[in-house]
Amino acid sequence: MPAKHDINKVGVESSDFPILCETCLGPNPYVRMSKQEFGSECKICNRPYTVFRWNPGNGARFKKTEICTTCSKIKGVCQTCLLDLEFGLPVQVRDAALGRKNQAPTSDINKQFYIQNLEKQMADSPDGMSFDSEVANKSGREMLKNLARTDPYYKRNRPHICSFFVKGECKRGGECPFRHEIPEENGMQKQNLVDRYYGRNDPVAKKILREQAESKGMKAPEDKTVTTLLFLGLPTCTEAEIRSSLAGACPWVKPTDVRSLTIVEASHCAFVNFTQRSMAERSAEALSAQSGIEVSGKRAKVVWGRSRPQKGKAAASAGASSSVAATAEASGSS
Ligand SMILES: [Zn+2]
Ligand SMILES: [Zn+2]
Ligand SMILES: [Zn+2]
Structure with a gap:
């Protein structure tokens, strides 16, 4: 019987069983799989790996493993859909919520070195896993549990959409093995397997993170010159602690990504001004997923700063002092 979900059980027999999420495996736990040793190159590390193919159920398309078991264990993801095994969410969402850096090798030589290094670490760890979400912060895990699907999502195993149908050219009609539907514009089409694996530039993940931030009142201001986040309800602390x-x-x-950090002790808040809007957004989404930020043992609330009052173009290059003046009103609302 192919192993489900529980990666720890599978660890020892990684060459005999694929590491799959419940959705990819399908509803039948006794599904028959074909196994082809060194059948293909892993799409992440480019090394030959054992490829498994199976039909996950009635009306589903055939599925196969896309990456090797080592790469799967390194990130704690399904070998087929590349979603996190515990929460069924994209790596980018998981890592933002858990405050994990997405390390990715940059060249082929680095890639080999990166994988070998992690393989060594895995050999030393008792369960043979490199990824461990338990070490992460608790509130991030709570958020992931809330976002996670609790049941397998078999709809994901349906045949792909027929590309001829989309162009209005499919002549196969009811015989066509692909789905005759107009695709939803949900970012899926722009996803790239390697990016999804490393948890970067994933439009689907970005959408999930943005929506959870907005649901918590952390919608990014329309005014793109706003690059300041406010930490509210801080204990007495130093800039270095923040x-x-x-x-x-x-x-x-990086330290250089923060242009200025101003503590206003009287109102127990701090203004964190980022050099780039994108960094402010990414941090806002992650801190929202983590339900704020813990500073000196106390959890502070994080909100966006407000637009500066119209002062012409000079406002865009304003330093810390004017950003305090402009956002002081925001802290008043806490
Ligand atoms: Zn691999
Ligand atoms: Zn999967
Ligand atoms: Zn068709």
């Missing part, structure tokens, strides 16, 4: 908390929660933020 910076270190931020580095822990959003490990992708």
Whole structure:
């Protein structure tokens, strides 16, 4: 019987069983699989791996493993859909919520080195896994549990949409093995397998993160010059403590990404002004997923700063002092 979901059980027999999520496996736990040793190159590490193929159920398309078991264990993802095994969510969503940096090798040589390094780590770890979501922060895990699908989502196993039908050219009618439907514009089409694996530039993940932030009142301001986040309800703390908390929660933020950090002790808040809007957005989404930020043992609320009052173009290059003045009203509403 092919192994389900529980990656720890599968770890030892990785060459005999694929590591799959329940959805990809399908409803029948006794599904028959074909196995082809060194059948294909792993789409992540480019090494030959054992390819499994199976039919996950009535009306489903045939599925196969796309990446090797090593790459699957490194990220804790399904070998076929590349979604996180525990929550069924994209890596980019999981890593934002857990405050994990998405490390990715940049060249082929780095790639080999990266994989070998992680393989060594896995050999040393008791369960043979490299990925461990347990070490992550609790509120991020809560958010993931809320977002996660609790049941397998078999609709995902349906045949692909017929590309001829979309162009109005399919002549196969009812015989056509593909779906005759107009695709929804949901970002799926623009997804790239390698990016999804490393948790970067994933439009589907971006949408999930944006929606959860908006549902918590963290909608990014229309005014793109706003690059400031406010931390509210802070204990007495130093700039260094806030910076270190931020580095822990959003490990992708480099010290130089924060243009200024101003603490207003009287109102227990701090203004964190980012050099780039994209970095402010990414941090806002992650901190929203993590339900705020813990500074010196206390969880602070995170909200967006407001637009500066119209002062012409000079506003865009305004430094810390004017951003405090402009956003002081925002802190008043806390
Ligand atoms: Zn691989
Ligand atoms: Zn899957
Ligand atoms: Zn067709």
